[in-house]
Amino acid sequence: MSPMTTNEIRELYFRFFETKGHLRLPSASLIPDDPTLLLTGAGMNPFKAYFMGTETPPSRRVVTCQKCVRVGDVDNVGRTPRHHTFFEMLGNFSFGDYFKRESCLWAWEFSTEWVKLDPNRIWVTIYLDDEEAYDAWTKDVGLPPERIGRLGEHDNFWPADAPSLGPNGPCGPCSELFYDLGPEHGCGKPDCRPGCDCNRWLEYWNLVFQVFDRKDGGVLDPLPQRNIDTGLGLERLASIQQGTATNFETDALRPIITRVEEMSGARYGADERGDVFLRVIADHVRAGVFLVSDGVNPANTGRGYVLRRLMRRAVLRGDLLGLKEPFVHELVPVVVALYQDAYPELPGKENYVARVLRTEEESFRRTLAQGMQRLEEFLATAEGKVIPGDVVFLLYGTFGFPLELTQEIAAERGFSIDQEGFARSLEEEKRRAREGARMQGDIFVTEKGALGELIRVLPATEFLGYAVTEAGAQVLGVVFGEQEVEEATAGQEVQVILDRTPFYAESGGQIGDTGEIRAAGGRVEVRDTVRKGDLVVHQGIVVTGTLRKGESVTAVVEGSRRQAIRRNHSATHLLHGALRRVLGPHVEQKGSLVAPDRLRFDFSHYQAVSPDELRQVERMVNERILADMPVTTTVTDIAEAQQMGAMALFGEKYGERVRVVQMGDFSLELCGGTHVERTGQIGLLRLLSESSVGSGLRRVEATTGHGVIEQLDEREALLAQAAEALKSTPADVPARAAALATQLQELERRLNELQQKQAGAQAEALLAQAREVNGVPLIAAQAGPADRDALTRMVDAVAAKLRSGVILLAGVSDGSVLFVAKATQDVVKQGAHAGNLVREVAKLAGGGGGGRPDFAQAGGKEPAKVGDALAKAPEVLAGQVRQS
Numbered sequence: 001m002s003p004m005t006t007n008e009i010r011e012l013y014f015r016f017f018e019t020k021g022h023l024r025l026p027s028a029s030l031i032p033d034d035p036t037l038l039l040t041g042a043g044m045n046p047f048k049a050y051f052m053g054t055e056t057p058p059s060r061r062v063v064t065c066q067k068c069v070r071v072g073d074v075d076n077v078g079r080t081p082r083h084h085t086f087f088e089m090l091g092n093f094s095f096g097d098y099f100k101r102e103s104c105l106w107a108w109e110f111s112t113e114w115v116k117l118d119p120n121r122i123w124v125t126i127y128l129d130d131e132e133a134y135d136a137w138t139k140d141v142g143l144p145p146e147r148i149g150r151l152g153e154h155d156n157f158w159p160a161d162a163p164s165l166g167p168n169g170p171c172g173p174c175s176e177l178f179y180d181l182g183p184e185h186g187c188g189k190p191d192c193r194p195g196c197d198c199n200r201w202l203e204y205w206n207l208v209f210q211v212f213d214r215k216d217g218g219v220l221d222p223l224p225q226r227n228i229d230t231g232l233g234l235e236r237l238a239s240i241q242q243g244t245a246t247n248f249e250t251d252a253l254r255p256i257i258t259r260v261e262e263m264s265g266a267r268y269g270a271d272e273r274g275d276v277f278l279r280v281i282a283d284h285v286r287a288g289v290f291l292v293s294d295g296v297n298p299a300n301t302g303r304g305y306v307l308r309r310l311m312r313r314a315v316l317r318g319d320l321l322g323l324k325e326p327f328v329h330e331l332v333p334v335v336v337a338l339y340q341d342a343y344p345e346l347p348g349k350e351n352y353v354a355r356v357l358r359t360e361e362e363s364f365r366r367t368l369a370q371g372m373q374r375l376e377e378f379l380a381t382a383e384g385k386v387i388p389g390d391v392v393f394l395l396y397g398t399f400g401f402p403l404e405l406t407q408e409i410a411a412e413r414g415f416s417i418d419q420e421g422f423a424r425s426l427e428e429e430k431r432r433a434r435e436g437a438r439m440q441g442d443i444f445v446t447e448k449g450a451l452g453e454l455i456r457v458l459p460a461t462e463f464l465g466y467a468v469t470e471a472g473a474q475v476l477g478v479v480f481g482e483q484e485v486e487e488a489t490a491g492q493e494v495q496v497i498l499d500r501t502p503f504y505a506e507s508g509g510q511i512g513d514t515g516e517i518r519a520a521g522g523r524v525e526v527r528d529t530v531r532k533g534d535l536v537v538h539q540g541i542v543v544t545g546t547l548r549k550g551e552s553v554t555a556v557v558e559g560s561r562r563q564a565i566r567r568n569h570s571a572t573h574l575l576h577g578a579l580r581r582v583l584g585p586h587v588e589q590k591g592s593l594v595a596p597d598r599l600r601f602d603f604s605h606y607q608a609v610s611p612d613e614l615r616q617v618e619r620m621v622n623e624r625i626l627a628d629m630p631v632t633t634t635v636t637d638i639a640e641a642q643q644m645g646a647m648a649l650f651g652e653k654y655g656e657r658v659r660v661v662q663m664g665d666f667s668l669e670l671c672g673g674t675h676v677e678r679t680g681q682i683g684l685l686r687l688l689s690e691s692s693v694g695s696g697l698r699r700v701e702a703t704t705g706h707g708v709i710e711q712l713d714e715r716e717a718l719l720a721q722a723a724e725a726l727k728s729t730p731a732d733v734p735a736r737a738a739a740l741a742t743q744l745q746e747l748e749r750r751l752n753e754l755q756q757k758q759a760g761a762q763a764e765a766l767l768a769q770a771r772e773v774n775g776v777p778l779i780a781a782q783a784g785p786a787d788r789d790a791l792t793r794m795v796d797a798v799a800a801k802l803r804s805g806v807i808l809l810a811g812v813s814d815g816s817v818l819f820v821a822k823a824t825q826d827v828v829k830q831g832a833h834a835g836n837l838v839r840e841v842a843k844l845a846g847g848g849g850g851g852r853p854d855f856a857q858a859g860g861k862e863p864a865k866v867g868d869a870l871a872k873a874p875e876v877l878a879g880q881v882r883q884s
Contacts, residue, residue, distance in 0.1 A: 006252040023059035030294040043091030044229040053224035054533035058656030060097040078279035081246035086287035090232040096225030104136040121180040125149040127156040127173030158208040177205040204236040256282040264321040277317035284314040289335040292353045297696035312400040329358035352586030371399025389421015450484040460534035462500040469557040473498040487548040496538040505531035509592030510673040515557040522546045564596035570675045577667040578620040628680030629664030763797040777805030780873040785813035791820040817860030844869040
């Protein structure tokens with residue numbers, strides 16, 4: 001077979017399944033639209049509702065190449081030929097269409113006829129009693145029975161062990177395809193075959209037959225439809241097709257390793273230890289580029305911690321290869337060049353990704369230096385030659401030291417580490433993480449009760465709200481509490497499903513509509529509208545009369561509220577376009593809220609937006625509003641929309657047909673929300689705030705239309721109040737405020753001078769109270785109120801005059817005590833320690849504290865015992881210093 005590039009294999013897979021009637025869809029984000037998942041880890045993750053039958057797919061046959069990240073086996077990355085954190089999963093899916101026969105036939109056809117794998121080296125495994133799959137392989141494909149293995153639920157059921165152990169949700173038997181790499185890679189056992197733990201059998205494709213919905217107790221209920229969910233590892237297939245020993249030598253990863261070789265002087269293949277480091281760096285940096293590109297930013301929790309951990313692991317391996325300066329950002333262009341054909345959004349984000357990763361590496365290198373200092377301190381004071389497990393875990397968890405790094409440093413100094421203690425600490429941390437995890441048990445969360453049943457049986461709600469805000473409809477379902485009812489009466493809170501509706505259900509950041517459902521004998525006040533599966537659910541209360549299932553009604557959206565929402569939603573599109581033009585093409589929407597009174601827009605950016613940049617953005621948006629540009633909507637397929645240049649937004653899932661909203665030549669986005677007809681209808685936009693909502697993530701809030709008028713009225717009222725308070729006109733407020741600020745600064749300067757003179761005079765008085773303790777002068781006295789700055793100035797003034805000794809001052813006010821202590825450097829060398837001194841005396845006043853040997857502070861809660869505390873000072877100091 002002639003070698004193919006990874007890009008060629010990916011495209012070939014798309015084309016093959018398109019010939020089989022599949023719709024090609026783009027990869028979903030690594031940030032899943034699913035609260036039960038931390039990261040997208042499988043090709044089927046975006047399609048769970050289609051498998052459950054609660055939403056209608058854009059096509060019953062779909063093909064994708066899904067970006068995935070899994071970190072469960074992160075410690076194996078680089079040590080084995082196939083483990084990765086980031087990988088690409090090719091997948092063909094059937095939602096109630098074809099089944100096992102076609103799935104097996106097409107997997108064989110693609111493998112042998114399109115990719116040209118040797119058919120004599122392909123083996124398969126099936127679930128123990130799956131005779132339908134056995135017949136498909138033997139009768140339809142023609143595979144010899146001796147090349148078919150039968151394995152149990154651990155190997156040939158997805159998820160593994162699902163019938164016995166769970167989790168709950170869609171599952172089913174599976175059939176896996178293996179490629180025989182040859183006996184030279186095997187264990188030599190006569191019964192060696194797929195399922196053996198040796199390296200001979202490379203599993204590259206898994207065909208999952210999704211037919212069950214697992215329930216508590218291991219109950220396997222049939223799904224409403226029989227589904228196909230396949231996962232073909234692109235890197236694994238490339239390794240087979242290109243004839244490489246591991247995935248890391250394929251064209252998908254080898255160029256990254258080559259660049260690290262050039263930077264470090266290391267040579268791949270020279271020694272196994274260095275090879276592991278190079279593989280880890282290549283894998284983790286690739287994962288980091290895609291995670292940041294999809295909107296993940298380094299953090300100490302959640303998916304941000306996954307990114308942070310991967311980057312720290314890569315930096316540490318680079319450090320061990322001799323890369324002592326930040327280097328990860330220099331690998332970003334290599335990754336982008338490798339993947340830009342498949343993911344054309346990457347080049348526009350290259351600079352942003354590089355900046356985020358460089359900032360993270362620089363921060364970690366500072367943390368690493370602190371960790372090294374902590375380790376050095378421990379080694380210098382250790383009484384034995386074993387580093388305790390809790391210390392090793394502190395270095396691991398807080399400072400990012402992998403176990404092997406601590407082991408190496410310890411060995412160089414003649415130390416060993418308590419591995420069992422470390423393992424206990426690590427397991428305890430994992431236990432706490434499991435208890436605190438949001439995802440518990442089930443892999444799919446679906447609506448239960450009466451509403452869940454209606455989602456499964458009712459047809460999709462027809463949405464009319466793009467054209468009208470009032471429409472006739474029929475009541476298909478009424479839910480009161482947890483039960484479906486035939487009718488609901490006044491005072492009951494209900495969920496109503498209509499066959500058609502003008503009400504917009506909350507989606508894409510736009511909140512749901514409110515309004516009324518008017519029936520012949522009753523009226524429902526709709527307080528919110530949400531989407532559940534393919535249904536639009538109207539949540540509200542029956543305010544008069546009765547609402548009955550099956551009757552005809554009129555659905556009326558609250559018009560003025562909807563119009564305000566339309567203005568704000570259209571403004572977010574203009575705001576997005578302006579931010580990209582002012583700040584750069586790396587800016588991407590990462591979340592939004594579109595309400596009637598305001599809009600909130602979250603976007604990727606690595607630093608605070610300056611006031612001047614905010615002014616530019618606001619001005620640019622308002623210029624487009626005043627230009628009164630037309631707002632047009634085109635419904636087309638996803639491929640055509642992408643060719644038009646339309647932006648797909650974070651967290652959104654698009655079907656085969658999409659809406660493209662265009663505002664002149666300024667904005668072109670995929671959007672299912674409601675919008676104005678012309679930008680002039682927005683009125684004006686006013687930015688209200690800009691803030692950080694996470695590493696690399698900014699937020700702006702704004703208002704439009706009537707909200708701008710209200711905001712201007714409020715500002716004008718505040719200005720008038722300020723002018724009245726300053727006894728000036730509104731126009732003179734800035735000058736008057738500046739003059740008062742200058743006067744205040746002058747008064748503060750004079751006050752400070754007086755306080756310093758007073759401190760000097762008081763210092764002279766305190767010097768008279770000095771006494772010697774083992775030859776060290778000590779002043780311990782009460783000196784005014786508990787004012788931290790004043791006491792610190794006083795301590796400094798006394799120390800300057802005393803020149804050598806220990807000063808302990810106490811301040812009392814409002815039922816609290818403050819102690820400030822200072823020791824001159826010469827007495828510190830004799831053993832004096834201000835931090836320990838102040839800690840001990842503060843205990844007698846009901847408090848505590850501490851600090852450095854030369855300076856420290858402490859607090860207390862019992863002012864009546866200040867005298868006792870100060871009287872304790874000579875005893876404590878005597879225990880610290882020897883007789884000079």
